[in-house]
Amino acid sequence: MSMALLTIESLDKTFHSQVRDTHVLDDIHLYIQKGEFVTIIGPSGCGKSTLLKIIAGLDTDYAGVVSLSGEAIEKPSKDKGFIFQEHRLFPWLTVEQNIAAELSLKDPEVRKHVDDFIQLVKLQGFEKSYPKQLSGGMSQRVAIARALLRKPKVLLLDEPFGALDAFTRSHMQEALLEIWQNHQTTMVFVTHDIDEALFLSNRVIVMEAKPGRIKANITIDLPYPRKRSGRSFQELRAKLVGLLEHETPDEEEWQI
Structure with missing residues (x-):
């Protein structure tokens, strides 16, 4: 144990x-x-x-x-990702911005990781979409990608x-x-x-x-x-x- x-x-x-x-x-x-x-x-x-x-x-x-x-x-810490019943995305941010959150997409390494996780959760083509444009399932995929990005x-x-x-x-x-x-x-x-x-x-x-x-x-x-x-x-x-x-x-x- x-x-x-x-x-x-x-x-x-x-x-x-x-x-x-x-x-x-x-x-x-x-x-x-x-x-x-x-x-x-x-x-x-x-x-x-x-x-x-x-x-x-x-x-x-x-x-x-x-x-x-x-x-x-x-x-709480980045070692422990948490996904709630509600996705809790920032409505004013796009899919890729929500996944990056406090990290800068201008950083080439962050950009690569965000792109990798968008592919992992199969949201290619929705990178620039806002939460209001997503289904409930898609929003939860964004939340999961955001959590996984923090490893x-x-x-x-x-x-x-x-x-x-x-x-x-x-x-x-x-x-x-x-x-x-x-x-x-x-x-x-x-x-x-x-x-x-x-x-x-x-x-x-x-x-x-x-x-x-x-x-x-x-x-x-x-x-x-x-x-x-x-x-x-x-x-x-x-x-x-x-x-x-x-x-x-x-x-x-x-x-x-």
Whole structure:
């Protein structure tokens, strides 16, 4: 476990207010290796997004250990890219300017990297377009390119496709999977969608709520590309549904 890129040990998180204290995360232990695609699923209120914000360094009021490459996470940094459900692009900047952000496109090296990432997310021809001229899926591609340009050690994605229609969402899942396979950036992905988790991940973390705990840590040993209609996919899906609803995990049952 000491070789893990991301280490979370004995993590507890409580929100305090004048009315009451809410215990959000309870004794979370999680170890993520470099290059993994790990998806966190669970019911609303189980602390998925809170966990992601702690990993990102956006929330530091907790008990326990959270470290990246052996160093405690104390604040946001370029080592941790974050993709929200909303793309959060600057509306007054073009696609290429949004990807570059604080970096100058006049710098030949920056220009080359921006052009490379535009190609990576397949937005050639839209370099001069503004966010209002883009679809939701295209805007998220810009956000992903902007994050990857900073060469993060881990890319954190908080339901990034939740606001998209079903067709665009499926297309973006395939695009993200291709980016991960080609770029090998470690991904930590939060979703409510079981099919999305099974399609993308090589590991799924199932959480339960009140307070948020890890119920199961499941390796998804299905070859890529995955067929959603395939028997093994559907068997895993049925077991995940049962696990989310009421069942206690049985390690032997997950050998698919």
